Amino acid sequence: MWPTFADIKHEIYRTLVTSIHHATNVGRQFSPENPLLPNFKWIPIGYHGRASSIGVWGQTFPRPLGQTMAPGASAPSFGPCKRLDYELEMGIFVGSGNALGKPIAITEAEASVFGMCLLNDWSARDIQAWEYQPLGPFLSKNFATTISPWIVTLEALSPYRIAFTRVTDDPQPLPYLDSPDNSAQGALDIQLEVLLQTQTMRQQDQAATRLTQTNYRHAYWTVAQIIAHHTVNGCNLQPGDLMGTGTLSGPTLDEAGALIELTVGGKQPLTLPNGESRTYLEDGDAVVLRGWCEKPGAARIGFGQCVGTVLPSLS
Secondary structure (H helix, E strand, C coil): CCCCHHHHHCCCEEEEECCHHHHHHHHHHHCCCCCCCCCCCCCCEEEECCCCCEEECCEEEECCEEEECCCCCCCCEEEECCCEECCEEEEEEECCCCCCCCCCCCCCHHHHEEEEEEEECCEEHHHHHHHCCCCCCCCCCCCCEEECCCCECCCCCHHHEECCCCCCCCCCCCHHHCCHHHHHHCEECCEEEEEEECHHHHHCCCCCEEEEEEEHHHCCCCHHHHHHHHHCCCCCCCCCCEEECCCCCCCCHHHCCCHHHHCCCCCCCEECCCCCEECCCCCCCEEEEEEEECCCCCCCEEEEEEEEEEECCCC
16 A cells, blocks of 8 residues: 555654765865765665654745854854755655565665655754764754655656666675666656745745756665665665655755755855845745656656745744
8 A cells, every 4th residue: 555645744754865975065064184974985874853844845934943053152052043954855755665674675675665756854054063963963954844746656757767877986885785777777867956036036026046956866875775775774664654865966066955065054155146145045035946857758757846935933
């Protein structure tokens, strides 16, 4: 039996980091000499989250509150997030799942997937910087996640499969993360873009402006590898479980899937066509994610729009 949205709301959300470009760009801001952690090329990195604050297209949410530690400060302060960001991701919905203690082999992994959607994993970067060590994101990630209204099955995406390859000098996947089929057609050619519409733009009836265009084909780990790794220790997946791919950035900075990359940690503001500028999101900003597949001889497939709007904080 395939999941309904009611199932999803009561199941589990996890997110991973599958873009080597995103991990490198952000890591460089904290550790210029060694931006990429040594395990990244060997293992899909992720963390367990929650499902209670996931919303569909049109979601609105207040700017999150939390603790932050200002540079040079001797103690943290509490208040509204000042460095609110979006993350361009895709969501992977589990269909059949697996029994506790029974891993899903990579050769069977895609058969357990119902389909994919667009996903915006909103992030409070200043809260995240204070809380992420030693256990990782908590309040900086759990206040909202927005998904698109359409779930596209892997069967529908089959015309857009492409080979999955690794740079020769990079470590090749361990056997449980490797298969001939995954190498031959494990990646997907999905066009992705991020647009921003500020409150001023809406008031002046101006369309959203594009910030980024990239492609899911740049992901460092495939759908099958994510499922195989997640369950290799016996963890059970259930129908309706949702996984986020992590921010999907391309190899060049203009293909970055988050403002923390596009603005280099807020040091290089973006100038919008109407003269406004952004380092991070402001109240009233609406972020639009779009995704589609197209090529000659195949039907164009769209994922709809993933739209979310930031409201003022409740403080």
